[in-house]
Amino acid sequence: MKIAPSMLASDFTRMGECAKSVNAADWLHLDIMDGHFVPNISFGPDVVKALRPLSDLTFDVHLMISHPKQYIRQFAEAGAEIITFHVECDDDIDETITEIEKYGVKPALSLKPGTPVECLYPYLDRLYMVLVMTVEPGFGGQKFMADQMEKLRALRAKRPELILEVDGGVNRETAPICRENGADVAVAGTAVFRAENIPAEIALLRGE
Numbered sequence: 146m147k148i149a150p151s152m153l154a155s156d157f158t159r160m161g162e163c164a165k166s167v168n169a170a171d172w173l174h175l176d177i178m179d180g181h182f183v184p185n186i187s188f189g190p191d192v193v194k195a196l197r198p199l200s201d202l203t204f205d206v207h208l209m210i211s212h213p214k215q216y217i218r219q220f221a222e223a224g225a226e227i228i229t230f231h232v233e234c235d236d237d238i239d240e241t242i243t244e245i246e247k248y249g250v251k252p253a254l255s256l257k258p259g260t261p262v263e264c265l266y267p268y269l270d271r272l273y274m275v276l277v278m279t280v281e282p283g284f285g286g287q288k289f290m291a292d293q294m295e296k297l298r299a300l301r302a303k304r305p306e307l308i309l310e311v312d313g314g315v316n317r318e319t320a321p322i323c324r325e326n327g328a329d330v331a332v333a334g335t336a337v338f339r340a341e342n343i344p345a346e347i348a349l350l351r352g353e
């Protein structure tokens with residue numbers, strides 16, 4: 146399982162150093178929150194752009210915003226390689242996927258814990274990845290929701306080749322549950338950035 150540390154859990158006074166500190170990981174997860182789709186506000190495309198030259202990891206941008214379509218160009222130009230947006234957003238889903246594809250970025254969809262997995266089915270053929278939220282989006286440091294694992298199993302059965310990412314509450318205890326249920330990538334914020342030995346923690350979460 147690949148590990149994508151979430152910069153939301155990093156020390157914002159030294160984000161550059163924090164991005165470099167997780168170079169042993171696979172992807173860098175960048176949580177974008179607008180204070181409307183979720184109650185929290187994080188950071189925007191300028192921060193993604195500033196971090197881009199500091200890391201060779203795949204930039205995995207997760208848009209928790211009500212109107213993703215109008216911001217796709219900015220995040221693509223900032224260096225996003227994967228852009229995930231939410232099936233519950235207020236924009237047209239197919240049009241937003243088309244906008245992501247227009248910039249040569251890989252499109253992904255996410256869903257909140259209360260949203261049935263079937264809501265994603267009409268779009269699966271167009272997606273590179275699905276991000277299954279294992280907490281209510283908005284804040285780091287929440288408890289992992291194991292009941293979301295059935296979504297992973299349903300998606301794997303429906304589209305065996307689809308990349309499946311999990312996000313929220315992933316730590317030493319819950320990472321094995323994600324692996325057992327077929328997650329390809331796990332986002333981990335608190336577990337990675339609060340670790341005493343970050344590379345060792347990443348290896349542990351990967352299952353090495």
Ligand SMILES: O=C(CO)[C@@H](O)[C@H](O)COP(=O)(O)O
Binds near residue numbers: 207
């Ligand atoms: O998108 C989110 C929260 O909305 C996640 O990326 C969390 O930020 C993951 O943080 P931890 O649960 O690992 O602390």
